[in-house]
Amino acid sequence: DAKTTQPNSMESNEEEPVHLPCNHSTISGTDYIHWYRQLPSQGPEYVIHGLTSNVNNRMASLAIAEDRKSSTLILHRATLRDAAVYYCILRFTGNQFYFGTGTSLTVIP
Amino acid sequence: NAGVTQTPKFQVLKTGQSMTLQCAQDMNHEYMSWYRQDPGMGLRLIHYSVGAGITDQGEVPNGYNVSRSTTEDFPLRLLSAAPSQTSVYFCASSYPNSPYNEQFFGPGTRLTVL
Numbered sequence: 001d002a003k004t005t006q007p008n009s010m011e012s013n014e015e016e017p018v019h020l021p022c023n024h025s026t027i028s029g030t031d032y033i034h035w036y037r038q039l040p041s042q043g044p045e046y047v048i049h050g051l052t053s054n055v056n057n058r059m060a061s062l063a064i065a066e067d068r069k070s071s072t073l074i075l076h077r078a079t080l081r082d083a084a085v086y087y088c089i090l091r092f093t094g095n096q097f098y099f100g101t102g103t104s105l106t107v108i109p
Numbered sequence: 110n111a112g113v114t115q116t117p118k119f120q121v122l123k124t125g126q127s128m129t130l131q132c133a134q135d136m137n138h139e140y141m142s143w144y145r146q147d148p149g150m151g152l153r154l155i156h157y158s159v160g161a162g163i164t165d166q167g168e169v170p171n172g173y174n175v176s177r178s179t180t181e182d183f184p185l186r187l188l189s190a191a192p193s194q195t196s197v198y199f200c201a202s203s204y205p206n207s208p209y210n211e212q213f214f215g216p217g218t219r220l221t222v223l
Contacts, residue, residue: 034211043113043199043214044152087151097212098168099144099151 004088009104012078020073020103022088027068032091035062035073037084038102044087047073083107110135113215115200121221122190130185130218132200138213139205141183145169145196146217152199158183159205190222 005023012018024033035047048055048062050071055062061074075082087102116131134141142157144167154167158177172194174186183202187194197219201212 036212041217043201043217044212045214046211049211097152097154099153101149101151 003098004090004100006086006088006100006103008101009106011106011108012075013108014080015077018075018078018082018105020075020086020088020105021070022072023070024088024090025069027090033062033064033068033071034089034091034097035060036087036089036099037082038087039081039084044099047086049091078105078107080107080109112136113200113202113213115198115215115218117218118216119219121223122187123223124191126190128187128190130187130198130200130220132183132185132215133181134183134200134202134213135181136202136213137180138202139180140210140212141177141200141202142167142212143173143175143183143185144199144201145194146199147196155185155198187220192222194220195222196220 032049032051034049036044037047038044048057048060050062050064063072085102085104087099089097113134139160143155144152146152153169155173156175158164161177161180164175164177177183197217199217200215203212204210
């Protein structure tokens with residue numbers, strides 16, 4: 001099973017950009033890279049996903065390395081509401097998500 | 110749309126008791142799943158279903174049963190609760206089997222087994 005590796009925790013100042021890294025060296029050609037986040041005492045929520053090209057949406061950007069062995073979630077201006085655990089997940093066919101322990105993001109006012 | 114709803118929000122059981130955690134979605138999603146999250150850990154897949162009448166095991170299925178009689182509902186049954194099943198349980202749903210469909214998660218059920 002393809003797994004991901006993320007730092008346990010990161011800090012960012014409010015209104016500054018945040019780059020959350022993820023390594024997935026065993027990724028296969030058909031695995032999509034998904035990011036979810038979990039706010040305190042809530043269920044996870046979708047942030048963004050991609051396959052090969054960089055992706056942008058209203059929440060974040062996803063930068064994918066050319067060899068696809070790593071990716072970076074970019075929050076352009078961190079707010080206090082972005083304090084959460086961020087999970088980088090490889091999604092296979094069969095609808096099975098494998099969550100790691102994620103990165104706990106602290107936003108400093 | 111209510112999205113994914115879970116009941117109850119909190120539950121305390123004694124060892125050996127049984128109970129059913131309820132999950133419902135109103136988005137006509139074919140795929141539904143149950144996860145558990147232990148303190149400081151990520152989510153682990155218990156069981157999932159790709160449609161009514163079809164279920165399969167995930168990473169940690171022991172001690173849990175599921176059935177899927179309708180598209181909307183996917184209950185999780187604990188047969189004989191054990192302290193090791195103390196956890197937060199999340200239900201999720203999405204459109205059919207596709208590697209790029211986002212999953213929608215419920216708010217969770219916090220279960221304590223004494």
